[in-house]
Amino acid sequence: MEKARISDVPQMHQLINYFADKGEMLARSLSEIYENIRDYLVVRQSEQVVACAALHVSWSDLAEIKSVAVAEDSQQQGIGTQLVEACLNEARELGIATVFCLTYKPSFFEKFGFSQLDKMELPRKVWVECYRCPKFPDCDEVALIYHLDVGV
Ligand SMILES: CC(C)(COP(=O)(O)OP(=O)(O)OC[C@H]1O[C@@H](n2cnc3c(N)ncnc32)[C@H](O)[C@@H]1OP(=O)(O)O)[C@@H](O)C(=O)NCCC(=O)NCCS
Numbered sequence: 001m002e003k004a005r006i007s008d009v010p011q012m013h014q015l016i017n018y019f020a021d022k023g024e025m026l027a028r029s030l031s032e033i034y035e036n037i038r039d040y041l042v043v044r045q046s047e048q049v050v051a052c053a054a055l056h057v058s059w060s061d062l063a064e065i066k067s068v069a070v071a072e073d074s075q076q077q078g079i080g081t082q083l084v085e086a087c088l089n090e091a092r093e094l095g096i097a098t099v100f101c102l103t104y105k106p107s108f109f110e111k112f113g114f115s116q117l118d119k120m121e122l123p124r125k126v127w128v129e130c131y132r133c134p135k136f137p138d139c140d141e142v143a144l145i146y147h148l149d150v151g152v
Pocket residue numbers: 019024025026066067068069070071074075076077078079080081082102103104105108
């Protein structure tokens with residue numbers, strides 16, 4: 001697992017949008033991935049990107065885990081777990097107390113200790129992206145939140 005490189009973006013785009021087309025996660029444009037490339041971790045196997053995930057900082061006490069995707073052939077091997085744990089560790093290192101995600105797979109995140117909350121409880125700032133989403137305002141993703149002990 002490593003930080004994404006700019007040359008990974010076309011493969012990350014393909015991976016995310018493969019699952020987005022199946023309705024399993026939100027689509028991302030190339031532009032969004034390029035602009036946020038420093039948020040992303042990837043797992044490569046023989047030069048192929050087989051998984052990715054992003055941690056995006058929203059505010060002093062809030063970050064979001066986004067775009068967790070593991071290629072079908074590489075699932076059920078703990079890669080998704082490693083990516084989420086790495087994102088949580090990065091949030092902890094940054095001193096960010098709360099991490100949230102919006103997902104269609106709440107049970108995957110609940111295993112880490114995330115708990116569900118009403119989307120309306122998330123700060124308005126994180127809705128900026130939602131306004132651009134074709135599904136807005138009828139979002140059917142589930143919001144989950146995780147509190148880190150960052151000693152504040
Ligand atoms: C959801 C997703 C990210 C999970 O990724 P993954 O790499 O398969 O996840 P893991 O392997 O860490 O965990 C999945 C399961 O494999 C099990 N597992 C973990 N390591 C394992 C190993 N070494 N051997 C066998 N099984 C293992 C886990 O216990 C877990 O069990 P569960 O099915 O009972 O929950 C992946 O299925 C995916 O990309 N889906 C499409 C996109 C998507 O839905 N993303 C959701 C976030 S928006």
